[in-house]
Amino acid sequence: MERKDFLKLCGGSCLGLIGISVFTESCSPTHYVQAVVNNNTIQVAKAEFIVLKNDTSNFRKYLIVKTDKLDFPIVVYRNSDTSYTALLMMCTHQGVELSVNGDILTCSAHNSEFNNKGEIIQGPADQRLRLFPVTTDEKNIYLQLF
Ligand code: FES
Incomplete structure (x- = not known):
């Protein structure tokens, strides 16, 4: 362009x-x-x-x-x-703001992780992201x- x-x-x-x-x-x-x-x-x-x-x-x-x-x-x-x-x-665990690290969203409270589609990679969160x-x-x- x-x-x-x-x-x-x-x-x-x-x-x-x-x-x-x-x-x-x-x-x-x-x-x-x-x-x-x-x-x-x-x-x-x-x-x-x-x-x-x-x-x-x-x-x-x-x-x-x-x-x-x-x-x-x-x-x-x-x-x-x-x-x-x-x-x-x-974060769907207890409502803490997530951090974005490339394709991964992480929660500093209890270490839940989500991928760039909002799916859970690691708990304790048990619901995908909105x-x-x-x-x-x-x-x-x-x-x-x-
Ligand atoms: S609030 Fe995010 S893992 Fe607990």
């Missing part, structure tokens, strides 16, 4: 969103998006997944969406341009909250 195309795509679809990247200890960036909920739907620009470096673009594996409407953030994994997985980052339906169009993805 050309830089001007990226800017056009991003500029036209970032309304109501603020994206911030934070570099973790391993220097892999975690990208946060502050989103607005409209009609129980969160809109996220696909451009939020794009990382430009030396005039080449790559895609983030995931980003984290925060909104005032939910007590916990949502991690959104990009499987392909038309396939995304959105998971509430709340999964939000996701739809897409050319420029955006839409998370249905309720």
